[in-house]
Amino acid sequence: MIGRARLPRGEGVWPWLAAGSLALSLLMLAGLLFLLAVRGMGHFWPSPLTLVTLEDGRLLAGQAVREERQPNAAGRERLYLTGNRDLDGAIWRWVAVDEIAEESRPRDLVVLERTRWGSFQGRLLALEERGERVEGEAAWAALQARLQELAALRAERDRLRDEIVVPLVRRMEREPLAEAELARASARIRELQARIAGGRLLLESVDGRRLEQPLEQVLRAWRPNAMSPPAKVAAWGGGVWRFLAEGPRAANSAGGVWPAIFGTVLMVLLMSVVVTPFGVLAAIYLNEIAHQGRLTHLVRIAVRNLAGVPSIVYGVFGLGVFVYGIGGSLDEWFFADQLPSPTFGTGGLLWASLTLALLTLPVVIVATEEGLARVPDHQREGALALGATRVEMLTRVVLPMTAPAMLTGVILAVARAAGEVAPLMLVGVAKLAPQVPVDGDFPFLHLERKFMHLGYHIYDVAFHGSDVQAALPLVYATALLLVLVILVLNLTAIFLRHHLRARHGALPRR
Amino acid sequence: MSVFSPRSADGGPIIDFDPVSCCLEIEGLSLAYGETPALRELTLRVPRHRVTAFIGPSGCGKSTLLRALNRLHDLNDEVHLSGRIRLEGQDIHAPEMEVAELRRRVGMVFQAPNPFPMSIYDNVAFGLRLQGGIRKRQLDDVVEWALRSSALWDEVKDRLKSSAWALSGGQQQRLVIARTLAVRPEVLLLDEPASALDPISTLKIEELIRNLKSQLTLVLVTHNMQQAARVSDYTAFLQEGELVEYGTTDTLFTNPRLARTENYITGRMA
Numbered sequence: 001m002i003g004r005a006r007l008p009r010g011e012g013v014w015p016w017l018a019a020g021s022l023a024l025s026l027l028m029l030a031g032l033l034f035l036l037a038v039r040g041m042g043h044f045w046p047s048p049l050t051l052v053t054l055e056d057g058r059l060l061a062g063q064a065v066r067e068e069r070q071p072n073a074a075g076r077e078r079l080y081l082t083g084n085r086d087l088d089g090a091i092w093r094w095v096a097v098d099e100i101a102e103e104s105r106p107r108d109l110v111v112l113e114r115t116r117w118g119s120f121q122g123r124l125l126a127l128e129e130r131g132e133r134v135e136g137e138a139a140w141a142a143l144q145a146r147l148q149e150l151a152a153l154r155a156e157r158d159r160l161r162d163e164i165v166v167p168l169v170r171r172m173e174r175e176p177l178a179e180a181e182l183a184r185a186s187a188r189i190r191e192l193q194a195r196i197a198g199g200r201l202l203l204e205s206v207d208g209r210r211l212e213q214p215l216e217q218v219l220r221a222w223r224p225n226a227m228s229p230p231a232k233v234a235a236w237g238g239g240v241w242r243f244l245a246e247g248p249r250a251a252n253s254a255g256g257v258w259p260a261i262f263g264t265v266l267m268v269l270l271m272s273v274v275v276t277p278f279g280v281l282a283a284i285y286l287n288e289i290a291h292q293g294r295l296t297h298l299v300r301i302a303v304r305n306l307a308g309v310p311s312i313v314y315g316v317f318g319l320g321v322f323v324y325g326i327g328g329s330l331d332e333w334f335f336a337d338q339l340p341s342p343t344f345g346t347g348g349l350l351w352a353s354l355t356l357a358l359l360t361l362p363v364v365i366v367a368t369e370e371g372l373a374r375v376p377d378h379q380r381e382g383a384l385a386l387g388a389t390r391v392e393m394l395t396r397v398v399l400p401m402t403a404p405a406m407l408t409g410v411i412l413a414v415a416r417a418a419g420e421v422a423p424l425m426l427v428g429v430a431k432l433a434p435q436v437p438v439d440g441d442f443p444f445l446h447l448e449r450k451f452m453h454l455g456y457h458i459y460d461v462a463f464h465g466s467d468v469q470a471a472l473p474l475v476y477a478t479a480l481l482l483v484l485v486i487l488v489l490n491l492t493a494i495f496l497r498h499h500l501r502a503r504h505g506a507l508p509r510r
Numbered sequence: 511m512s513v514f515s516p517r518s519a520d521g522g523p524i525i526d527f528d529p530v531s532c533c534l535e536i537e538g539l540s541l542a543y544g545e546t547p548a549l550r551e552l553t554l555r556v557p558r559h560r561v562t563a564f565i566g567p568s569g570c571g572k573s574t575l576l577r578a579l580n581r582l583h584d585l586n587d588e589v590h591l592s593g594r595i596r597l598e599g600q601d602i603h604a605p606e607m608e609v610a611e612l613r614r615r616v617g618m619v620f621q622a623p624n625p626f627p628m629s630i631y632d633n634v635a636f637g638l639r640l641q642g643g644i645r646k647r648q649l650d651d652v653v654e655w656a657l658r659s660s661a662l663w664d665e666v667k668d669r670l671k672s673s674a675w676a677l678s679g680g681q682q683q684r685l686v687i688a689r690t691l692a693v694r695p696e697v698l699l700l701d702e703p704a705s706a707l708d709p710i711s712t713l714k715i716e717e718l719i720r721n722l723k724s725q726l727t728l729v730l731v732t733h734n735m736q737q738a739a740r741v742s743d744y745t746a747f748l749q750e751g752e753l754v755e756y757g758t759t760d761t762l763f764t765n766p767r768l769a770r771t772e773n774y775i776t777g778r779m780a
Contacts (some may be wrong), residue, residue, distance in 0.1 A: 386637035387614035
């Protein structure tokens with residue numbers, strides 16, 4: 001009987017109400033993730049390129065994005081992504097559905113991803129390099145081979161620049177000998193650059209306008225209508241990988257988000273490293289050492305309320321105290337030779353982590369206190385009765401038993417900190433900081449550097465780009481990524497907590 | 511002779527031991543939680559290498575008395591204590607007496623089994639590791655000896671590294687006794703050690719208590735009359751913080767001096 005009827009009968013409507021609200025919440029959550037996944041991840045799929053012939057004979061090639069009923073137009077209008085900003089001055093085109101005479105998907109249409117002007121969509125006529133000219137179908141094959149070669153050359157050039165030239169330039173002031181090494185590296189880069197430059201593509205849009213495209217600006221080329229499903233999946237995987245592994249291009253409107261992922265994770269880890277010991281010590285004092293009187297009670301209430309202070313307030317505090325106060329003093333004492341350009345006296349990774357540590361401190365204190373309160377007194381007395389001092393009792397018996405609760409606190413802190421954007425804007429996040437704060441240059445971890453953050457990246461791409469329509473898929477993809485990063489961070493902590501609990505069984509609940 | 515001669519609350523005589531054969535001397539001990547008195551002017555002596563039981567109704571102060579013997583009340587600011595307790599002639603509240611050292615000499619086993627969240631081996635080694643300066647081989651030997659002394663060795667010798675929380679309640683309680691024995695205490699305080707256990711486990715604990723008295727002095731607090739009668743040599747009956755009667759277990763249970771002792775023992779009064 002009980003097993004059959006999950007929702008008890010004869011208790012009126014309230015069990016249904018409760019179940020209904022739960023279902024609604026879950027549905028909204030699933031909807032959110034579904035929206036982010038479809039809109040974000042769909043962006044990397046090589047969607048087919050349609051050749052549209054209009055009633056008046058005009059031609060255009062584009063990817064259909066969506067259809068809308070325009071309020072003052074009679075019929076429906078369809079939006080095409082047509083690319084070719086250098087030819088058309090725009091990359092979007094609205095077309096009335098009634099005016100479309102014919103649609104087809106010719107297999108020879110190419111899409112080029114370029115470093116300037118965005119994408120090109122049209123036909124490839126010829127490839128010219130060092131006086132040789134290849135035409136027709138052979139040009140496509142030659143282009144593919146040449147693009148692979150270019151990618152390898154670019155990778156080597158970037159590696160040289162990031163790993164040799166940039167550190168050398170930083171050391172120049174101290175080491176005069178670096179100059180010769182620098183000159184050698186620069187010569188090599190110039191040589192690579194010369195091998196990258198030179199080629200030209202002759203392109204034609206579907207309506208017959210011709211274009212000469214320097215080959216060095218072309219990153220990738222594909223023919224979406226000629227691709228097999230496995231090739232499309234591979235291209236999609238490559239797109240997702242580049243989004244994760246590369247730095248942003250074109251004022252954040254293209255390219256990847258690797259520096260932002262790295263910045264977010266590093267900042268959250270630094271924050272956890274700072275907040276955990278402080279929070280745990282504070283909770284130990286409140287629960288184990290302080291006299292449990294009215295004052296302790298007041299402090300406890302105050303700490304709980306601190307968790308509700310708006311995050312921007314912490315940002316202002318961080319700016320005033322950490323950046324200008326402590327950072328300014330540090331600059332005067334240790335980096336006076338670099339003034340007036342600030343080292344620590346400006347927003348940076350360290351100050352952002354400290355500000356967020358302050359923000360999440362109450363969460364860790366409250367969770368740890370609850371864990372401490374759940375350790376039965378007879379465990380404490382058992383340790384004392386064996387001749388343990390209070391410190392030994394705490395470190396050997398009570399704290400190991402509280403570890404899962406502490407980790408719960410850290411999980412909540414991470415979830416809150418990774419999603420905060422407002423305070424970061426005041427204390428150290430940057431729109432563009434392609435150099436991640438960890439490199440091979442002493443002291444390896446550069447706490448004073450500005451960093452990129454996924455949350456701020458979303459805001460920046462969505463509101464500060466030149467073309468919101470084009471940026472939207474990236475916004476969805478970055479948002480999905482932020483959710484995933486928080487999920488991974490939390491799962492790590494949850495796994496750790498489970499491991500700790502599994503070692504000795506769960507703490508008995510009182 | 512001190513001004514506190516052992517006597518019951520009504521002034522009647524109680525059993526006494528000469529200073530040579532007594533282990534703990536309690537003189538004029540009074541204790542209050544804030545304004546509420548819990549013990550009033552207790553004076554009694556506990557003999558060495560014997561089992562002494564404290565019995566009495568709930569709230570009579572027997573657990574409070576037990577916890578005073580290893581200064582577990584120190585942590586509670588509310589507790590006010592006066593009088594004197596001597597362990598082997600040494601005042602346990604004297605400045606030169608270190609509380610950690612005292613608690614090593616006076617071990618305690620609590621009502622609910624409280625093994626620490628670590629392996630069986632680590633539980634037994636806990637007290638010794640606190641003292642430090644002990645080699646692994648020595649530690650292994652002591653752990654085995656302690657587990658054998660508490661009749662647990664055969665049951666756990668193959669899983670010393672597994673969690674102590676996986677043991678049954680009775681095994682946990684014997685583990686706690688082993689843990690206490692490992693630091694070689696002179697006195698073992700037992701606060702209702704079998705009240706949370708099943709009858710078979712209870713019998714094992716009682717047998718253990720009888721066997722241990724050749725090694726150390728045991729003080730047992732219990733609610734269970736039969737248990738006190740079965741395992742103890744001497745029994746003290748407390749009521750409302752006062753010592754009512756104290757004598758050999760045989761005398762107290764068969765021929766009590768006072769009517770209220772008899773009423774309690776025979777169950778005519780809760």
